[in-house]
Amino acid sequence: MTIAAARRGATPVPPGGAPNGPAGGRPSRALAAVYVAGAVTALGTQMTLLALPWLVLETTGSATRAGVVFAAQVLPMALLGFVSGEVIQRLGARRTMVVSDLARAPVVALIPLLQALGALNLAVLVAIVTALGALAVPYHAAQRVLAMELLSPDARSLARANSALEGVQNGSAFAGPALAGALIPLVGTTSVVWLDAASFAFSGLLLLRRVPAGRGGRGGSGAGPRGLWAGVRHLCGDWFLRRAMLSTVVFGLMLRTLTITMPVLAFARFEGDARVGGLLIAALGAGGLVGSVAAYALAARVAPVRLACTALVFVALPLWALLVPVPASVLVVAVGLSSAAAPLANAPLMGLLSARLPDGFGPKVLQAVVTISTLAGPLGFLTAGAVLDRAGVAATLGGVTALATFGSANLILALRRLRATGDPD
Numbered sequence: 001m002t003i004a005a006a007r008r009g010a011t012p013v014p015p016g017g018a019p020n021g022p023a024g025g026r027p028s029r030a031l032a033a034v035y036v037a038g039a040v041t042a043l044g045t046q047m048t049l050l051a052l053p054w055l056v057l058e059t060t061g062s063a064t065r066a067g068v069v070f071a072a073q074v075l076p077m078a079l080l081g082f083v084s085g086e087v088i089q090r091l092g093a094r095r096t097m098v099v100s101d102l103a104r105a106p107v108v109a110l111i112p113l114l115q116a117l118g119a120l121n122l123a124v125l126v127a128i129v130t131a132l133g134a135l136a137v138p139y140h141a142a143q144r145v146l147a148m149e150l151l152s153p154d155a156r157s158l159a160r161a162n163s164a165l166e167g168v169q170n171g172s173a174f175a176g177p178a179l180a181g182a183l184i185p186l187v188g189t190t191s192v193v194w195l196d197a198a199s200f201a202f203s204g205l206l207l208l209r210r211v212p213a214g215r216g217g218r219g220g221s222g223a224g225p226r227g228l229w230a231g232v233r234h235l236c237g238d239w240f241l242r243r244a245m246l247s248t249v250v251f252g253l254m255l256r257t258l259t260i261t262m263p264v265l266a267f268a269r270f271e272g273d274a275r276v277g278g279l280l281i282a283a284l285g286a287g288g289l290v291g292s293v294a295a296y297a298l299a300a301r302v303a304p305v306r307l308a309c310t311a312l313v314f315v316a317l318p319l320w321a322l323l324v325p326v327p328a329s330v331l332v333v334a335v336g337l338s339s340a341a342a343p344l345a346n347a348p349l350m351g352l353l354s355a356r357l358p359d360g361f362g363p364k365v366l367q368a369v370v371t372i373s374t375l376a377g378p379l380g381f382l383t384a385g386a387v388l389d390r391a392g393v394a395a396t397l398g399g400v401t402a403l404a405t406f407g408s409a410n411l412i413l414a415l416r417r418l419r420a421t422g423d424p425d
Contacts, residue, residue, distance in 0.1 A: 031150045031161070033210030034097075037203040038143055039168045041101060044199030045136070046176020048108070049073070051184065051192040052129065055115070056122070058189060065122055072126045076133035077374045087138050088367060093146035094211050100139045101204030107131050108197040112190035140165075141367040146211070148354050159307075159351030160299040166343045167292030174285045232368050238356065241365075243414035244349060248373055250407035251315075251342070257384035258319075258400050259284060261393065262335070265322070268393045276328045283332045287339025294340065295347040304348035305419045309412050311344035316404040322397045338404070349411070352418070 052073075053066035088096050110128055114120040147161040183192050235241045259281065266277030298307055318334035318341075357365055387396045 028150060030211045031147065033206050034143060034146055034150065035164050035168060037097070037101070037206045038165060039172065040199045040206075041139075041203045042168055042172035043176050043179070044196035046172045047180035047183075047192055048196040050177045050180040051189050051196070052111070052125070054180075054184060055111075055189045055193070056125070060122070068122070069125060069129055072129040073133045076130060076137050077371065080134055080137045083137075088142050088145060093142040093149065094207060094213070096138050096142040097146065098204050098207050100135050100142070101200045101207065104132055104135050105197050105200035105204065107135065108193060108200060112193045112197075115190055138367065140169075141370045144350070144354065144366050150211075157300075157351070158354045159304050159348040160296060162350035162354075163292055163295035163299050163343060163347035166346060167289070167296060170285070170288040170292045170343065174289050232372075234357075234365050235368055240414055240418055241353060241356065243410055244353060245369070245372060247407040247411045248369070250403050250410070252373055253383060254400055254403040254407065255342070257387070257396065257403070258335070260384040261388065261396050261400065264388055265331075265393055265397070266328075269325075270328055273328075276331075279328070279332050280335055283336035284339045287336035288343060290336075291340035291343040292347075295344045298344070299347050299351070304352050305415045308345050308348040308352075309415050311341045311348075312408040312412050314338065314341035315345060316401070316408040319401045319404050323394075323401060345411075 052069050056062065056066040056069050091099065107128060111120065111125065114124060143165055144162065147165065148158060151157045151161055180192050183195075235245050262280040262284070263274075263277035266273055266280060270276045295307075315338055318337040321330055321334040353369070354366070384396065387399060
């Protein structure tokens with residue numbers, strides 16, 4: 001039984017209003033709280049993403065040590081990603097998010113506190129950052145599970161929620177480092193870290209106050225799958241989800257390779273013009289933000305399969321401009337279009353994925369999706385560096401275009417088959 005079938009006509013109304021409303025209507029107060037909490041937390045995290053390596057550089061001058069601190073933030077996802085599905089299943093999505101936020105607030109605050117006391121060294125900082133990474137692992141999947149609990153279970157509503165959550169991440173990734181860069185000279189690095197601690201405390205308290213205790217609870221955990229690999233097994237056992245995850249991994253490799261190739265492309269093709277490299281990388285971030293806003297507006301108005309198929313064409317098609325000698329302005333527009341199309345495709349795809357999940361499978365499957373997507377990132381960076389060194393920019397861009405085309409074509413064919421079968425979700 002799918003979530004749509006299990007909950008149709010049976011979802012209790014939380015205090016303060018209906019859990020969903022029309023797909024194109026205003027979000028409920030609880031869902032709005034999830035969006036705001038996610039935005040505040042993400043903004044603080046992105047500010048700290050610059051502030052912590054900067055603190056290491058200020059105190060030690062070592063780029064190697066700064067890199068160790070950065071890696072310590074990412075490592076827990078690789079080690080604990082699949083375990084986190086069990087955490088969400090046992091605690092519930094709301095409680096997982098609240099615990100994650102309220103636990104991270106004092107842990108982050110340890111950094112400026114120990115720095116002021118003269119007790120912060122590299123080993124202590126790495127331990128703190130690793131703990132922060134571990135506490136953050138289940139957060140993003142829990143957000144999506146909680147959104148599923150607060151919304152009607154149709155694919156359009158879920159697509160809109162996912163577009164909002166993705167917009168939060170893209171907007172924070174765009175604004176957070178810039179804001180931190182502006183604040184560090186004004187108030188100091190440790191003050192920026194204090195702001196991050198405050199963001200976690202605010203987010204946790206907001207969720208406690210605005211999201212009813214019965215939402216995103218452990219209601220489906222007893223009926224859910226058991227075992228660390230239950231989410232992966234379900235992904236592999238569903239033909240559509242299997243095809244979708246193949247393209248997700250392909251796109252993860254492609255996007256990381258594209259990111260690392262942009263400055264090399266500017267250096268090799270435009271006589272080392274750093275401005276071109278900066279514009280190309282900025283186009284990736286700006287395109288993702290614009291695409292997230294557009295996805296939120298369109299997800300309630302356009303059928304999910306149609307929106308995803310159209311967007312997937314524009315993920316791949318503009319990248320073919322990278323293979324021919326064109327002005328830098330054309331490349332910036334092409335990269336921006338492709339980046340904007342990605343969230344336009346991702347929002348309906350995540351909505352379709354969520355709507356297909358049987359009751360109780362959300363925590364394990366969504367955490368598996370987040371973990372697999374995240375693990376594709378480091379692999380993409382490593383692969384890109386090796387290919388660039390061995391084969392050069394032109395061959396690397398050819399690989400990027402081929403990956404994008406394959407990933408888009410694979411998903412478009414799967415979506416057309418899904419529509420042809422008349423799947424009710």
